[in-house]
Amino acid sequence: MSIDRPVGPPDSTVTTVAPAPSFTPMPLRITSATAKHDRLQTVFLVAALLILPIFFTFLNPQYLSPGNLDSMMRQTSVLLLVVAAGTAPILMGSIDLSVGAIVSLCAVCAALLAHSFGQAAVLIALPLGLLIGLLNGVIISYIKLPSFLVTLGTSFAFAGIALLVSGGFPVQLVSGPLSAFFQRSLFGIIPLPLIYALILWALLIVFLRRTATGRFIYAIGGNERAAKVNGVNVRWVKAVAFGAGGLCCALAGILVLFSTTAATPDIGNSFLLPSIAAIVMGGTPLSGGQGGAARGLVGTLILVELTNGMLIIGLPPAAQQIVQGLVVILAVLLTFNRRSVAIVK
Amino acid sequence: MESSSPILRLDSVSKSFNGVKALNSVSLHLELGEVLGLAGHNGAGKSTLLNILSGVFTADAGNMVLGGKKFRPNGYADANSAGVFRIYQELSVIENLTVAENLTLGTEKYIRRFGLITPKRTVKTAKAFLEEFGLGDLDAKRGVDKLTMAERQLLEIAKALYMARLGKIEKPVLLLDEPTSGLTQNQVDFLEEHVNRLRQHTAIILTTHRGSELLEWSDRIVVLRDGRVVGEPDPKRTSPEQLAELMVGDAVISQHERRNDVVRSQSPVLKMTDLTVSGVDKPFNLDIYPGEVVALIGESEEKTQIARCLAGLESPISGTATLGGTKIPSSVRGSLKAGVRFVPADRGGEGLALLQSVQSNLSLCAIAAENRRDLARSPKAEKSFVTGLVTKYNVKVASLEQPSGSLSGGNQQKLLVARAMTDAARVIVLDKPTRGIDVHAKSEIFRLIVEASARGVAVIVASDEPEELMPICDRVIAFRNGQISAQFDCRTGAEPSLTELAAAIS
Numbered sequence: 001m002s003i004d005r006p007v008g009p010p011d012s013t014v015t016t017v018a019p020a021p022s023f024t025p026m027p028l029r030i031t032s033a034t035a036k037h038d039r040l041q042t043v044f045l046v047a048a049l050l051i052l053p054i055f056f057t058f059l060n061p062q063y064l065s066p067g068n069l070d071s072m073m074r075q076t077s078v079l080l081l082v083v084a085a086g087t088a089p090i091l092m093g094s095i096d097l098s099v100g101a102i103v104s105l106c107a108v109c110a111a112l113l114a115h116s117f118g119q120a121a122v123l124i125a126l127p128l129g130l131l132i133g134l135l136n137g138v139i140i141s142y143i144k145l146p147s148f149l150v151t152l153g154t155s156f157a158f159a160g161i162a163l164l165v166s167g168g169f170p171v172q173l174v175s176g177p178l179s180a181f182f183q184r185s186l187f188g189i190i191p192l193p194l195i196y197a198l199i200l201w202a203l204l205i206v207f208l209r210r211t212a213t214g215r216f217i218y219a220i221g222g223n224e225r226a227a228k229v230n231g232v233n234v235r236w237v238k239a240v241a242f243g244a245g246g247l248c249c250a251l252a253g254i255l256v257l258f259s260t261t262a263a264t265p266d267i268g269n270s271f272l273l274p275s276i277a278a279i280v281m282g283g284t285p286l287s288g289g290q291g292g293a294a295r296g297l298v299g300t301l302i303l304v305e306l307t308n309g310m311l312i313i314g315l316p317p318a319a320q321q322i323v324q325g326l327v328v329i330l331a332v333l334l335t336f337n338r339r340s341v342a343i344v345k
Numbered sequence: 346m347e348s349s350s351p352i353l354r355l356d357s358v359s360k361s362f363n364g365v366k367a368l369n370s371v372s373l374h375l376e377l378g379e380v381l382g383l384a385g386h387n388g389a390g391k392s393t394l395l396n397i398l399s400g401v402f403t404a405d406a407g408n409m410v411l412g413g414k415k416f417r418p419n420g421y422a423d424a425n426s427a428g429v430f431r432i433y434q435e436l437s438v439i440e441n442l443t444v445a446e447n448l449t450l451g452t453e454k455y456i457r458r459f460g461l462i463t464p465k466r467t468v469k470t471a472k473a474f475l476e477e478f479g480l481g482d483l484d485a486k487r488g489v490d491k492l493t494m495a496e497r498q499l500l501e502i503a504k505a506l507y508m509a510r511l512g513k514i515e516k517p518v519l520l521l522d523e524p525t526s527g528l529t530q531n532q533v534d535f536l537e538e539h540v541n542r543l544r545q546h547t548a549i550i551l552t553t554h555r556g557s558e559l560l561e562w563s564d565r566i567v568v569l570r571d572g573r574v575v576g577e578p579d580p581k582r583t584s585p586e587q588l589a590e591l592m593v594g595d596a597v598i599s600q601h602e603r604r605n606d607v608v609r610s611q612s613p614v615l616k617m618t619d620l621t622v623s624g625v626d627k628p629f630n631l632d633i634y635p636g637e638v639v640a641l642i643g644e645s646e647e648k649t650q651i652a653r654c655l656a657g658l659e660s661p662i663s664g665t666a667t668l669g670g671t672k673i674p675s676s677v678r679g680s681l682k683a684g685v686r687f688v689p690a691d692r693g694g695e696g697l698a699l700l701q702s703v704q705s706n707l708s709l710c711a712i713a714a715e716n717r718r719d720l721a722r723s724p725k726a727e728k729s730f731v732t733g734l735v736t737k738y739n740v741k742v743a744s745l746e747q748p749s750g751s752l753s754g755g756n757q758q759k760l761l762v763a764r765a766m767t768d769a770a771r772v773i774v775l776d777k778p779t780r781g782i783d784v785h786a787k788s789e790i791f792r793l794i795v796e797a798s799a800r801g802v803a804v805i806v807a808s809d810e811p812e813e814l815m816p817i818c819d820r821v822i823a824f825r826n827g828q829i830s831a832q833f834d835c836r837t838g839a840e841p842s843l844t845e846l847a848a849a850i851s
Binding site (some may be wrong): 146210214222226229232289 | 383424656658677681682687689693694695696697698700701705706707709710712714718721722730764
């Protein structure tokens with residue numbers, strides 16, 4: 001049968017027009033502004049990445065000493081994992097505020113497990129982290145509560161459990177065969193933990209960009225109702241994203257345990273704010289659906305350069321906190337694309 | 346018409362974008378108390394004209410005179426203070442406030458006493474104002490979330506008049522941009538009646554995609570095409586068909602051929618048995634045959650409820666729907682797996698992630714529900730899949746990477762329909778698919794529907810505008826008072842008249 005067939009009498013029911021008027025889509029202001037913003041943001045990030053070391057080296061040449069570089073790389077590995085943990089929830093338009101507490105809890109549990117069953121038992125912290133993350137995810141998606149409140153609540157609960165099981169004291173890590181895998185460096189330069197963190201980070205990029213579940217995470221962040229209409233199992237995907245976050249936090253906890261050789265129940269607290277800042281600096285807005293894990297590395301590096309630098313030039317801890325807080329807000333101000341988000345609440 | 350000079354006059358107004366003339370020497374005038382209908386499909390220049398009048402753009406050339414004074418607004422606020430108010434299709438009323446609070450929002454200083462606002466005084470002021478303009482039906486104390494869409498539209502209009510009053514503008518010009526979009530016929534009538542009461546206070550420029558409405562509401566009509574005024578037909582002596590022809594120009598008017606060869610002796614693909622849904626409390630049975638196009642019509646939302654139940658987004662109150670003999674599970678994924686594809690009415694809310702690319706929007710359903718996870722793994726496979734859809738169904742995109750929200754409404758709708766037209770689809774359910782899109786895009790959507798039905802897919806369309814579906818649908822099922830009120834077989838020229846359709850639902 002034919003479609004759009006010209007029909008004779010003009011008084012027949014009019015429905016359609018044959019030749020399509022050529023639609024020239026309106027110039028895409030959204031895209032061009034975003035592209036320009038993206039370029040500016042990249043320039044800003046790279047500039048910060050280069051200027052900070054110059055600035056701190058100028059104040060204290062020790063900044064670029066091999067010892068400090070090693071320490072910065074180890075800090076990077078932990079923060080990068082926490083950034084990886086927080087990325088998927090933020091891409092869904094949710095947020096995980098319990099990442100720091102999960103790091104603490106996993107570190108404490110790993111140290112205790114090692115104490116009882118030998119050092120290799122630290123690895124049990126990995127499935128533990130996964131379960132803790134899934135617990136967050138299940139409360140959020142199956143009971144349908146806002147992630148902000150749920151993870152704020154569980155972060156207190158997890159911190160409490162860490163305090164409880166540790167008795168409030170640092171738990172020493174027993175020595176054992178695994179120490180070498182976490183304390184050595186590749187070619188004597190690159191600490192092995194950084195390699196592990198980079199591997200997990202790369203896997204996360206692939207997971208988000210090249211798997212169906214990764215796609216669904218973006219789709220949920222873009223429009224949760226549309227994702228549902230298209231057959232995305234929204235609840236399951238949410239639970240998985242938070243579970244994966246828990247796994248990353250557990251590895252971060254193990255790394256931090258090996259680098260300090262003792263776990264305190266508040267050991268992960270300091271990572272939450274910098275990790276969110278690094279994610280946002282990396283171009284992933286809190287509204288979700290855009291950005292990704294890749295540029296989170298740059299944000300992580302900048303924050304590590306900054307925190308380490310302040311330490312090395314001998315800034316008092318109080319001043320460090322103030323500067324870090326202000327820098328986070330400044331970073332968000334400079335990198336956050338306010339145009340792409342209709343309402344910022 | 347009064348002998349006095351017109352309240353608004355445009356002389357040879359032109360506007361270009363990147364060398365393309367969006368408005369080419371347009372002249373028109375508007376008298377006090379009249380409704381001037383602006384006709385033309387998307388791209389004809391309607392929006393540009395409204396944008397110039399409301400100060401969003403400034404004209405490149407030409408003169409505008411408002412109330413005897415030169416009028417060249419620079420910005421929306423400027424147009425307001427000169428006396429031109431635009432009522433947007435997307436309403437800006439605030440749902441959690443009352444009618445009175447919305448009306449006085451931003452201008453509280455005029456009703457303050459000793460620096461404080463009292464609810465009583467707010468309501469009193471609003472009430473007096475609404476009654477003066479014959480809009481007393483709007484209860485000043487009522488929460489906006491409890492108003493119908495037509496009432497909200499009316500509130501928005503009242504707000505413009507209120508602003509005009511505060512600005513000491515006696516006779517404001519109102520630009521009503523698609524005020525009836527998404528309204529049911531009852532609501533349209535309600536709105537028309539109330540807008541007519543405002544005539545003595547204002548002059549109105551109206552746009553709507555529904556030709557019959559434009560003819561009914563307007564005292565005069567100006568037809569735009571390619572940025573020019575191409576005709577000023579007398580609304581009393583013009584049929585909707587003639588108006589459509591004028592809008593389209595000398596383009597060939599064609600008709601989709603109805604599928605007369607639907608074989609009803611085949612077993613139905615979709616059977617609804619003793620079904621009741623929210624809004625339809627009397628159980629009904631309905632069989633849908635392969636390749637059939639069926640329109641569901643009705644005054645309220647019952648038709649949408651049926652569509653959403655089939656899609657698994659709502660659960661029926663009782664009864665079952667079976668597809669090819671098996672019950673459709675009442676979950677979205679179950680319904681998709683069974684072969685139902687749903688095109689929601691709310692394009693931005695439920696259809697598309699507007700900030701995300703055309704590509705990721707188009708491939709989502711295949712990845713999530715059609716075992717095409719390979720599309721997520723391989724960008725190459727995804728690109729060829731999406732390119733295939735875009736080419737096959739003629740969706741106009743500049744790039745697959747562009748955000749779907751940057752497409753025109755018509756193209757967004759085509760994107761949604763194209764996504765639904767997969768090989769896995771056995772029944773496609775569309776909820777108000779032509780809402781807010783222009784004549785040309787409508788015809789494209791109809792072409793896709795006919796194409797699907799030619800493949801043997803059953804198509805169900807929940808529609809507020811059954812008359813436009815007449816040429817393509819095989820059956821019309823009308824709902825009224827919670828039950829099926831009439832069924833019309835439209836094959837072989839036996840289609841019901843518009844009066845019959847209207848009678849069946851009201």
